[in-house]
Amino acid sequence: MYAPWSFRDDYVILRAAATLTATGRHMAASKDVIWPRDPHTAAKHALLRRYLQAWAPIMLSHNEIITYAEGFAGPGIYTGEEPGSPVVAHHVLAGALRRFPRRVKMVLVEEDPRRKTELERRIAAAAGTTQQTGRLDVHITQGQCHPDLLQQLARARSLQHPMFVLLDGFGGPVVPFHLLQRIANQRRSEVMVTFQPSFLVRFAEKNEHHRAAGDSFFGDRGWHGVFREPSSRKAAYLRDRYREALGRAGFQHTLVFEMIDEASHLLYLIFGTRHERGVEKMKEAMWVVDSTSGVRYRDPKDPNQQALDLELEPDTGPLRRILLDHLRTNPIPHTVDQLKNYTLLETVYRPTQVIPLLKRMRDERDIDVSPGRIIGTSTVATLHQSALF
Template identity: 30%
Template sequence: MSQPETTLWELEPHTEAKHIILRNYLRAWFPIMGQYNSRILFLDGYSGPGQYDNGEDGSPIIAIKEAMQYLDSCDKRISNKPEIAEIVMIFIEENTERAIHLQERIDSMEIHKKINVQVVNSNFEDTANDILQELEKSKAQLAPAFLFVDPFGYNLSFELIQKLMDNPKCEVFINFMYEFINRFIRRIGQEAVMTKLFGNEDWKQLDLDCQPEERRELIHGLYQQQLIDNTAKYVRSFEMKGKRNSTKYFLFYGTNHKKGLLKMKDAMWSVDTGGTYTFSDATNPLQGVLFGNEPNYEYLKDLLLLEFKGKTATIEEIEDYVLCSTPFRTTHIKLPILKPMEQNQELRILTDRKRRWTYPAGTIIEIF
């Protein structure tokens, strides 16, 4: 959507779907990161007012509530493990009226004492650069962080994302505004901002005189490859479509940790159960109509055969491949795929096991 002119605006279905992904991921992220770190950071680069026209929570309030839920569970749990000392939450909003509304909304909440909330009335680029400069001066690293970068437009610095992701425990969730990028990528006067967005001038080499689907894949593919080459080992995207079923934007997630990838895929599957990693306002599952009813197991089987046919592999190697190189979840492998394949004598188990049709840790499988 274009930049709203009002302080609050209507919550659109695709935005609600985006918030479901964010909420479900943070519900896993806070406990995982809090288990191993005394201080963690959630940064929302384009936070908005924290509320929509009908009172629905915006991303800052969603994040605060998930952090409080995690800390409340920690308070109730008896454990000898070190407790997290602080969750820093930085919400950046350039529009003054929206920043004030967000601060008022936060002030009305009873915030857990371990949550340090900062509302910054500025822009994402300046604030993030200030943070990086302070870290450089003090020769410190960014705390383990989840960066939610959700702009209305596409004036976004790839170099800045790259610098933030140089910190080893940093993850990023970016709204790549494809609808606007596709519209303006060839417009005279947009060269500098496109080079800033993609991080180099490779976008100029794209042959975009093609069908819309191919054009979308070229633009999406270039940005994804840039993220993989320069920011994160594992990158996954989710396509959001509008009421006319045309692509509005892609959500790109980048991490260097497999557990993060696992949890983000779980969060994305909670919105699209068919595994196409797509949500469309034209077929809104939040209103009871699923875009995809179930995973395409035949496609997953084809991918496994393409990778492992004629080979021997452990169950761990197969699960790792599915996690890192396919859209599917590791829970989609055993009963839906391996069991029928074994029954049809398309594979053979080379290790002992207690029960048939099970594939415990260490299982070695030969796929014909």
């Protein structure tokens, strides 16, 4: 039976994992105050900005106080003068407060004292350009994501209000499961975690401390099955187990973005929420065209694992394969509404992309639709087992 780790055990194990991961992925970040922004980060910030632009007005229209938090806040700037995620968030939240006479708290934790000082300077500069500083309350603390973020959220009295928590470390297993559980206790809160599976794939099988870091990250030892998976399946196996972990933590709906940069480096961006509307808004943020980041997405459920270019007229070939696979492995007829809901909750595509695709699939004799007109209550079944390929 899995023995729970103590608070101190979590801290020591996750610090070791963070050190190794930082060495592997962001060598510059481990020693420099600021560093160049990589393509993954550019794409994450574009997604963050667009999502917060939807999230903040929705939350402020129903709540007196909301919180944005980060456990790995950084210096707030990159060498090319691009704003860091706290500054991106500050700009969006200050803009939202112009429409709503409510309050927003920002809780930002950064380990390096030099970066904390730089972040304070950048936030002060951002605050100087707005008129909502009295209602936009920023708490910046030097410390570790674990245990200091949870302590600071409690100190700011944010745990009883809706939160959006960004846990964007160096991609390794540095976020303890019980932190996710505590965030999920607030039913209107959401979390976004970055996860680079290469750390556990490379180091954990033969190293007890790294396995313990994985246990703390996933909340149990079920992920150890990765050691029996073929190399080609290890990353996907860890991805699926972590999505399950978010579900166990209390996030009813999860959304996985597989982000691939121009050098084919893989990073998982995993979003957790308890509300379908959060999934819908995150999808809308993703599908806004951004051709400048150099990063493409990939749907985890696509059998061909095709990278997607987010275009005004998107390539729905991967969604076609996903839906055919779903229909083939679940051979009872499905309604159009059921397929739209499956698309929303289980793929990176949007429900609005389903009906045009089904019309093409019907015309190409991949599926049978009854009655012939495609509406929400119409039933869909595959015509050809080979259509998936």
